[in-house]
Amino acid sequence: MDLFSRSAGDGSRKPDGAKAVSVTQLLRRMRNLLEVQIGELWIEGEVSNLKKQGSGHWYFSLKDEGAQIQCAMFSARRREGAQALEDGAKVQVFAEASVYEARGQLQVIVQKVERAGAGDLQARFEALKRKLQAEGLFDAARKKPIPAFPQVVGIVTSETGAAIRDILNVLQRRAPWVQPVLLPVRVQGRGVEREIAHAINQLGRAQDFGFPVCDVLIVGRGGGSLEDLWCFNEEIVARAIAACPVPVISAVGHEIDFTIADFVADLRAPTPSAAAELAVPDGVELLAKLQQSRRRMMRRVAERLEQSAAVIEGLRRGALRKDGERLLREPVMRLDHLRGRLETAARVGIEASAGKLAEVKTQHAAMHPARVVERRLEQMQVLRERLQRSGVEALDRQAERMAGLRGLLRTLGPESAFQRGFSITLDPAGRVLRSVHALKNGELIRTKLADGEIQSRIEAGE
Structure with a gap:
C-alpha cells in the first residue's frame, strides 16, 4: 500500500505499512498520468512571454481569459510553423501535456504551430483558386508578353519597405534610362486589398490619371506570414491584375510563397529584386550585342568585297576572249548595285542603332542616363563614318x-585590229580561214575590213 491507495479509515492517519513516495516519484506519476490520459492534442490561446534561448529552444505562455500554461518548443521542431509565434499572436499548437519535474510545473511540449484561423484561410485560398481557374484567369493564352525595352516601369508596393529599395537598385544598375513610377500603397492591414487594386487600375490606365504611360507593372511586397501576404489572395486584387491592359509582374514574398496574384499575373517573380531583373534588359549586355552586330556587319562587307574582287580578277584573266565587253557589262552593273546596297545597309543599320540609343539618352537625360551610353554613341558615329568611307573607297x-x-x-x-589594217577572211561556211589548203577552186570567200566586206572566188591556190 502507498499514498495513492485510498483507505476507509481516517485519511489523516498514515496506514500501517504504508510507504511514502518522494516528490520526484509523485511528479513522475503525474507526468505519466497526463501523457497517458491526455496525450497529444490541439490547444488554442494567445502567446505571451516569448523567450528565444541561445540553444535554439523557445519558451512561452499560452493563455486565454481564464488560465495560462507554460509551453516549450525545442529547436528540432521550430520549422513547424514557429514563424507564427510572437507576443500577442493567437495561435493553435499541437502539443503533448507533461510535467516539468525540476520545478513541479505543468507544461505542454509543442510540436507544431499554426495561426488561429489558418485552416480557414487555406480553405478560402483553394476555393478562390478553383473559381478563377474555372474562369480562365490563369490560362497562359491570356497572359501578355513583357516588353523587351520598357521606358517606364510602374511599381505598386509600400514606399517604406525593403521591396521598393531592392527594385529601384536593380533598375538603376541594369537600365538607368528607365523611369520608375511608384504608386505607394499599404501592403498589410485592414482594407489594403482595395488600395492595391485601385493603384493597379490607375497605373494600368495612367494617361487617365496624369501618370506617365507605363510599359510594365511590378506589384508586390517582401516576405511575411500567410496573414501578412493575404491581401494578394483577395479576389479584388486578382481581378484588377487580370483586367490591367499593361503587363503585370507579381513579386510577393519569397520564392516559396505563392499567392492568387502570382497565378493571375502575366509573369511571376520569386522576389521583388527578381521582378526588376525580369522587367528590364541589362544595359551592358545591350551594348555588347551592338558591338557584336557591328563586327558581324563589317565581316559581311569584307566578304562581299573579296567576292567582287575575285569576280573582277577572273574577268581580267579572260578579257581577250571574243565579246569581252558583253561579258564584263553584267558584273559591272552588279558591282554598282552591290555598292549601293552596302552603302545603304551600313548607313541605315548603324544609324538605326545609334539613333535608338540617342533617343533614349535625350528622353531620359533628367533620369541620369549612364555615361557609358554617351561614349558608345560617339564610337558608333566614328565607326559608321569609317565603314562608309572604307567601303566606298x-x-x-x-x-x-x-x-x-x-x-x-x-x-x-x-x-581595233581592223583600224590598224588587219582583216579577217571567212570560208563559205562562215568560219575563220586559217590556211589556203582549206579552200577549193571556185569557192566563194568573204574578207572583213574596217569599213566593209569583200567577196572573192578562188581560181587557183599555192
Whole structure:
C-alpha cells in the first residue's frame, strides 16, 4: 500500500505499512498520468512571454481569459510553423501535456504551430483558386508578353519597405534610362486589398490619371506570414491584375510563397529584386550585342568585297576572249548595285542603332542616363563614318580597274585590229580561214575590213 491507495479509515492517519513516495516519484506519476490520459492534442490561446534561448529552444505562455500554461518548443521542431509565434499572436499548437519535474510545473511540449484561423484561410485560398481557374484567369493564352525595352516601369508596393529599395537598385544598375513610377500603397492591414487594386487600375490606365504611360507593372511586397501576404489572395486584387491592359509582374514574398496574384499575373517573380531583373534588359549586355552586330556587319562587307574582287580578277584573266565587253557589262552593273546596297545597309543599320540609343539618352537625360551610353554613341558615329568611307573607297578602286580593263579590250579587240589594217577572211561556211589548203577552186570567200566586206572566188591556190 502507498499514498495513492485510498483507505476507509481516517485519511489523516498514515496506514500501517504504508510507504511514502518522494516528490520526484509523485511528479513522475503525474507526468505519466497526463501523457497517458491526455496525450497529444490541439490547444488554442494567445502567446505571451516569448523567450528565444541561445540553444535554439523557445519558451512561452499560452493563455486565454481564464488560465495560462507554460509551453516549450525545442529547436528540432521550430520549422513547424514557429514563424507564427510572437507576443500577442493567437495561435493553435499541437502539443503533448507533461510535467516539468525540476520545478513541479505543468507544461505542454509543442510540436507544431499554426495561426488561429489558418485552416480557414487555406480553405478560402483553394476555393478562390478553383473559381478563377474555372474562369480562365490563369490560362497562359491570356497572359501578355513583357516588353523587351520598357521606358517606364510602374511599381505598386509600400514606399517604406525593403521591396521598393531592392527594385529601384536593380533598375538603376541594369537600365538607368528607365523611369520608375511608384504608386505607394499599404501592403498589410485592414482594407489594403482595395488600395492595391485601385493603384493597379490607375497605373494600368495612367494617361487617365496624369501618370506617365507605363510599359510594365511590378506589384508586390517582401516576405511575411500567410496573414501578412493575404491581401494578394483577395479576389479584388486578382481581378484588377487580370483586367490591367499593361503587363503585370507579381513579386510577393519569397520564392516559396505563392499567392492568387502570382497565378493571375502575366509573369511571376520569386522576389521583388527578381521582378526588376525580369522587367528590364541589362544595359551592358545591350551594348555588347551592338558591338557584336557591328563586327558581324563589317565581316559581311569584307566578304562581299573579296567576292567582287575575285569576280573582277577572273574577268581580267579572260578579257581577250571574243565579246569581252558583253561579258564584263553584267558584273559591272552588279558591282554598282552591290555598292549601293552596302552603302545603304551600313548607313541605315548603324544609324538605326545609334539613333535608338540617342533617343533614349535625350528622353531620359533628367533620369541620369549612364555615361557609358554617351561614349558608345560617339564610337558608333566614328565607326559608321569609317565603314562608309572604307567601303566606298574600295568599291571605287574596283570600278577604276574595270574601266582600265574595258580600255584594254577596246585596244586588243577585233575592231581595233581592223583600224590598224588587219582583216579577217571567212570560208563559205562562215568560219575563220586559217590556211589556203582549206579552200577549193571556185569557192566563194568573204574578207572583213574596217569599213566593209569583200567577196572573192578562188581560181587557183599555192
